[in-house]
Amino acid sequence: MNILLAEDDQQLAASLTEVLTAQRYHVDVVNNGEMAWDYLQCGQYDLILLDVTLPKLDGLGLCQRLRRSGSQIPVMMLTARDTTADKVTGLDAGADVYMVKPVNLQEVQAQLRALLRRGKTALPPTLQWGELSLNAGNYEVRYGDRPLHLTPKEFAILELLLRQGSQVVNRDLLRDRLWAAADYPSDATIKVHIKSLRQKLRAAGAPRDWLETVHGVGYRLKTP
Incomplete structure (x- = not known):
């Protein structure tokens, strides 16, 4: 399974990459929204882990652009913005899951597994x-x-x-x-x-x- 991690917090990105790689996921890491968009145009990913406050193109803008393009790839937003209004904005932008930092890595993995199970019906079996x-x-x-x-x-x-x-x-x-x-x-x-x-x-x-x-x-x- 291929995961795109768009996160400009290097420490969090390293922790998530280590945990997910140990679970046999392949993880590509980018630190700004425009780079994430470029990766999405060039490769195929099963899920995106997306920080909201990214430079160049923030997570909300990237998610909106992705949905306008017709992509239904699962998106898990990770952010320090914790109000109800922030959560509504993130979900309305097209996120499937909205998680508030600091995140629990076990919970991230559980949500990720749930999203991948949900998305499997749209993927070819082979x-x-x-x-x-x-x-x-x-x-x-x-x-x-x-x-x-x-x-x-x-x-x-x-x-x-x-x-x-x-x-x-x-x-x-x-x-x-x-x-x-x-x-x-x-x-x-x-x-x-x-x-x-x-x-x-x-x-x-x-x-x-x-x-x-x-x-x-x-x-x-x-x-x-």
Whole structure:
């Protein structure tokens, strides 16, 4: 599951990221509303954790823009504004949940699970590309009738590639989406993961060029 965390409080952002990553969520962190909007245009997220008082574009404005665009992605607002009028304003802007800081991390996780359960009906049960299917809910991957046993990082790389379809995914995007900033891997490390993923795909019956390298750019899936 992919979560976008828009929060300019670095300490809170770090705490939420640590807790959610431990629960096997992938978390992208941004510190202003315009950057959050840019991320939402480029990637697919299952939920947004959204601070109200963001610079450049505040959380209310971002949520309104998101709803006007037709997106129904679940939004959990986190804010120090605690009056009834503030809560009404946040919910009217399109938030699904409005939580007042300081937040209880266990309660955040419970609300997050509830929102994700609610949103599952709108999500496809699997990602499909030719004979390959990936179920992000139960971490099952199959090529035809053969299962693939992937490491968590290989699974995350494959899911990102599937969500991008035939678009080229460069190494910088892989680093930004799948690794914490403090643990950015080298190009050589990414190549090792890609090589291992290719070997497992071929062993399951996929063509050698199923996962293509676009030299000097990145990787993409071959059109079925």
